[in-house]
Amino acid sequence: MMDEEELVEYFRAQLREDPDIASAVAAIRTLLEFLKRDKGETILGLRESMKWATACLTGVDSSVAVSSGGELFLRFITLTSLEHQDLSRCKKMMEERGELFLEKISMSRSKVAKLCHTFIKDGAKILTHSYSRVVLRVLEKAAAEKKRFSVYVTESQPDSAGRQMAEALRKLNVPVTVVLDAAVGYVLEKVDLVIIGAEGVVESGGIINKIGTYQMALCSKTHNKPFYVVAESFKFVRLYPLNQQDVPDKFKYKADTLKTVQNLSEEHPIIDYTPPSLITLLFTDLGVLTPSAVSDELIKLYL
Amino acid sequence: MLTDEPVNKEEIERAKSEGKELTKEEKQRLRKEKKHHKKNKEKKDDKASQECEKEKKPVSTDAPVSQPPSQPTTQKAPSPVPTPAPVPVPASDAAVAADKPAKSKAELKAERRARQEAERSSKQGKKGDVGQPAPTSKPKAPPSELQPVVKRLPEHIQADNPDVLRKLAKKLERQQIPLRSDYGYKVSLFSHLHQYSRKAPLTQLLSIPSTVIHPAIVRLGLQYSQGIVAGSNARSVALLHAFKQVIMDYTTPPKEELSRDLVNKLKPYISFLNQCRPLSASMGNAIKYIKKEISYISSQDKEKEAKTKLLNCIESYISDKIIIAAIAIAKYSIEKISEGDVILVYGCSSLVNHILCEAFEKGIKFHVIVVDSRPRLEGREALRRLVKKGISCTYVLISAVSYILPEVSKVFLGAHALLANGYVMSRVGTSQIALVAKAFNVPVLVCCETYKFCERVQTDSFVSNELDDPDDLIVTRKGKTQLEDWQQVKSLGLLNLVYDVTPPDFVDLVITELGMIPCTSVPVVLRVKNVDQ
Numbered sequence: 158m159m160d161e162e163e164l165v166e167y168f169r170a171q172l173r174e175d176p177d178i179a180s181a182v183a184a185i186r187t188l189l190e191f192l193k194r195d196k197g198e199t200i201l202g203l204r205e206s207m208k209w210a211t212a213c214l215t216g217v218d219s220s221v222a223v224s225s226g227g228e229l230f231l232r233f234i235t236l237t238s239l240e241h242q243d244l245s246r247c248k249k250m251m252e253e254r255g256e257l258f259l260e261k262i263s264m265s266r267s268k269v270a271k272l273c274h275t276f277i278k279d280g281a282k283i284l285t286h287s288y289s290r291v292v293l294r295v296l297e298k299a300a301a302e303k304k305r306f307s308v309y310v311t312e313s314q315p316d317s318a319g320r321q322m323a324e325a326l327r328k329l330n331v332p333v334t335v336v337l338d339a340a341v342g343y344v345l346e347k348v349d350l351v352i353i354g355a356e357g358v359v360e361s362g363g364i365i366n367k368i369g370t371y372q373m374a375l376c377s378k379t380h381n382k383p384f385y386v387v388a389e390s391f392k393f394v395r396l397y398p399l400n401q402q403d404v405p406d407k408f409k410y411k412a413d414t415l416k417t418v419q420n421l422s423e424e425h426p427i428i429d430y431t432p433p434s435l436i437t438l439l440f441t442d443l444g445v446l447t448p449s450a451v452s453d454e455l456i457k458l459y460l
Numbered sequence: 461m462l463t464d465e466p467v468n469k470e471e472i473e474r475a476k477s478e479g480k481e482l483t484k485e486e487k488q489r490l491r492k493e494k495k496h497h498k499k500n501k502e503k504k505d506d507k508a509s510q511e512c513e514k515e516k517k518p519v520s521t522d523a524p525v526s527q528p529p530s531q532p533t534t535q536k537a538p539s540p541v542p543t544p545a546p547v548p549v550p551a552s553d554a555a556v557a558a559d560k561p562a563k564s565k566a567e568l569k570a571e572r573r574a575r576q577e578a579e580r581s582s583k584q585g586k587k588g589d590v591g592q593p594a595p596t597s598k599p600k601a602p603p604s605e606l607q608p609v610v611k612r613l614p615e616h617i618q619a620d621n622p623d624v625l626r627k628l629a630k631k632l633e634r635q636q637i638p639l640r641s642d643y644g645y646k647v648s649l650f651s652h653l654h655q656y657s658r659k660a661p662l663t664q665l666l667s668i669p670s671t672v673i674h675p676a677i678v679r680l681g682l683q684y685s686q687g688i689v690a691g692s693n694a695r696s697v698a699l700l701h702a703f704k705q706v707i708m709d710y711t712t713p714p715k716e717e718l719s720r721d722l723v724n725k726l727k728p729y730i731s732f733l734n735q736c737r738p739l740s741a742s743m744g745n746a747i748k749y750i751k752k753e754i755s756y757i758s759s760q761d762k763e764k765e766a767k768t769k770l771l772n773c774i775e776s777y778i779s780d781k782i783i784i785a786a787i788a789i790a791k792y793s794i795e796k797i798s799e800g801d802v803i804l805v806y807g808c809s810s811l812v813n814h815i816l817c818e819a820f821e822k823g824i825k826f827h828v829i830v831v832d833s834r835p836r837l838e839g840r841e842a843l844r845r846l847v848k849k850g851i852s853c854t855y856v857l858i859s860a861v862s863y864i865l866p867e868v869s870k871v872f873l874g875a876h877a878l879l880a881n882g883y884v885m886s887r888v889g890t891s892q893i894a895l896v897a898k899a900f901n902v903p904v905l906v907c908c909e910t911y912k913f914c915e916r917v918q919t920d921s922f923v924s925n926e927l928d929d930p931d932d933l934i935v936t937r938k939g940k941t942q943l944e945d946w947q948q949v950k951s952l953g954l955l956n957l958v959y960d961v962t963p964p965d966f967v968d969l970v971i972t973e974l975g976m977i978p979c980t981s982v983p984v985v986l987r988v989k990n991v992d993q
Binding site: 360361362395397399400403433449452453456 | 796870903905968969975976977978980981984985988
């Protein structure tokens with residue numbers, strides 16, 4: 158039976174070992190480990206403890222993906238007939254399904270990359286925002302396919318994650334330019350397409366991503382440039398924000414900020430919501446979707 | 461007649477397959493049988509709301525390919541006779557093998573039938589049976605999407621077609637229901653719709669005591685036509701209660717099966733109610749559900765058991781789809797109402813009022829702006845209910861909506877029906893409010909139970925609507941009634957529309973008991989529901 162400290166430690170260890178995996182994948186690995194070690198007696202108790210574990214993990218990393226990944230994991234493992242008398246049999250089944258789920262989502266990034274790289278034509282100029290491992294994978298694949306393209310990355314304050322992205326791209330020998338967040342409108346006329354990662358994909362088909370994404374989406378809509386989003390399917394979350402204010406506070410700020418700070422109105426949110434009307438296509442491991450098809454997929458996943 | 465059906469069907473099929481010319485008596489009998497088939501099929505589907513596109517269903521990928529060829533061939537027939545509906549003959553109805561050979565046989569039968577009909581009608585000098593085939597379709601056989609579906613418009617939107625009117629009159633005569641006549645000059649754009657006067661209710665033309673129509677239904681019809689029972693949910697619930705009464709008083713005649721006879725008994729009631737006031741989409745779905753439940757009653761069941769089963773079905777339908785759905789929708793909606801919100805509502809929607817009352821009870825502080833419009837002035841009822849609860853409200857007329865919208869944080873709208881292409885059909889004025897809200901970037905939320913989802917597709921408010929009594933627009937101010945003699949002025953028409961459709965781009969969110977979905981996901985819900993059933 159893992160307690161909170163062990164849980165958090167295991168999670169952090171996963172992230173340390175493999176810095177390239179999505180935080181949600183690490184969370185799911187942790188939850189699977191938790192399931193294996195759980196000594197609960199009833200299915201209901203098991204569910205409750207899983208939910209508690211997910212809540213703990215969101216306390217460490219408040220991104221949308223961790224919470225959505227946890228919820229989907231729970232759904233997936235319980236989406237089978239648990240009519241066995243023997244609790245250990247049930248648990249075994251749930252563990253098997255958990256392993257299956259983990260396997261599927263580990264492949265999701267490559268699936269996404271396979272779908273998306275064909276949209277990058279030779280000689281394309283791409284704009285992207287901040288540091289996204291999925292976008293990096295897509296660009297890797299495109300580079301591997303011997304396509305010539307250049308990338309503009311926004312600096313993405315407050316943590317300058319864009320510079321990290323630029324470094325990674327330079328290692329791939331892709332010509333990259335770092336631009337200020339304020340220069341998005343300026344640079345858009347030179348750009349052919351915009352590719353963005355997502356931290357969460359919401360029910361309306363919109364996305365939640367690092368702050369500055371909404372601005373970029375608005376500008377690309379005005380310039381009529383295609384705005385593509387790449388996201389794995391475990392990032393789909395049952396949220397439906399109507400506008401920026403409607404996004405719950407627990408996603409807007411870092412986990413540590415939520416815990417320590419009293420007055421959240423002094424803090425600056427680190428994510429924003431991009432409505433579906435500004436998104437051209439979403440590339441997921443379930444296929445290439447239009448924003449209105451996301452709800453369809455979500456209904457299939459959750460209902 | 462019913463028992464004769466199987467025998468005559470065989471004869472018809474034999475005659476058709478032989479392709480010989482029929483004698484006059486045979487032809488007349490054939491015609492009668494066809495009419496009965498058609499009547500049964502028509503009543504099976506809802507008259508008010510069946511213009512669905514079966515082509516959308518994933519199964520029927522062949523259907524659209526085969527339908528266009530069968531249609532043009534029949535249209536080339538000398539008189540404009542479309543492929544008549546009974547081609548999906550009851551036998552093939554049940555046996556939905558849905559393979560190609562069956563379909564092409566049916567197509568051939570259809571063509572042969574059409575040829576025979578053409579010859580018959582050219583001899584009689586009579587025009588085609590039904591109205592012209594139209595882009596919108598009314599499929600006759602719900603399960604068999606792959607059979608050539610006849611494109612047919614429902615009668616209530618063909619008020620300017622004399623053949624359809626004649627056919628309707630004959631049908632009502634047969635069912636012993638008086639035909640309600642149109643009243644006043646109709647604006648030309650809407651001349652295909654019926655327009656009745658409230659001062660001439662259908663019940664005045666009924667003989668007393670009415671043997672054909674159950675008194676509960678007569679009362680219901682009067683309540684509908686006089687506007688005493690108004691509002692989508694209220695009408696459906698009243699309808700279901702009246703049907704419960706009918707079922708309770710029903711006794712199976714000897715030698716008849718409850719499942720078939722009861723359905724036939726319900727048909728004149730539905731015609732009558734349709735004449736009093738056109739059926740709404742929710743009522744249509746409720747009727748379809750009841751008919752389905754009745755048809756599931758096996759002949760083994762004793763009458764008492766069958767009746768209790770049906771009554772329980774109706775009870776559970778009302779409870780699940782309307783009452784519990786409202787509770788679920790309120791739960792989801794309350795998440796969207798935050799402290800200090802200014803919420804705009806239009807007219808009187810029972811569901812929206814319920815949500816606001818629940819939110820208020822939870823202790824959320826918000827302010828409501830009630831928008832109202834003539835001639836119904838339903839907003840006053842909503843205002844009364846909300847103020848009684850203690851919610852602080854503002855009341856404006858719809859002309860002030862652009863003035864007040866900068867203050868509004870959310871718009872909550874009710875719906876009469878949600879169409880399959882994501883359009884929202886609601887009280888006239890709703891689309892205006894949604895449009896202005898979009899222009900001010902205010903989120904628009906529509907609250908609708910899933911039983912109001914219908915498979916119809918509509919992109920404008922003209923093709924299918926309801927015209928209310930034009931005299932409602934006449935108002936007396938300071939002792940003067942300006943429009944009193946509007947009938948005398950030849951070029952003046954008064955238009956009192958009841959519904960309009962809002963495109964899905966203006967709606968941000970639809971809240972149903974299944975959760976919050978975008979407007980474009982309505983077909984997904986319909987698909988999921990159909991799979992469940």
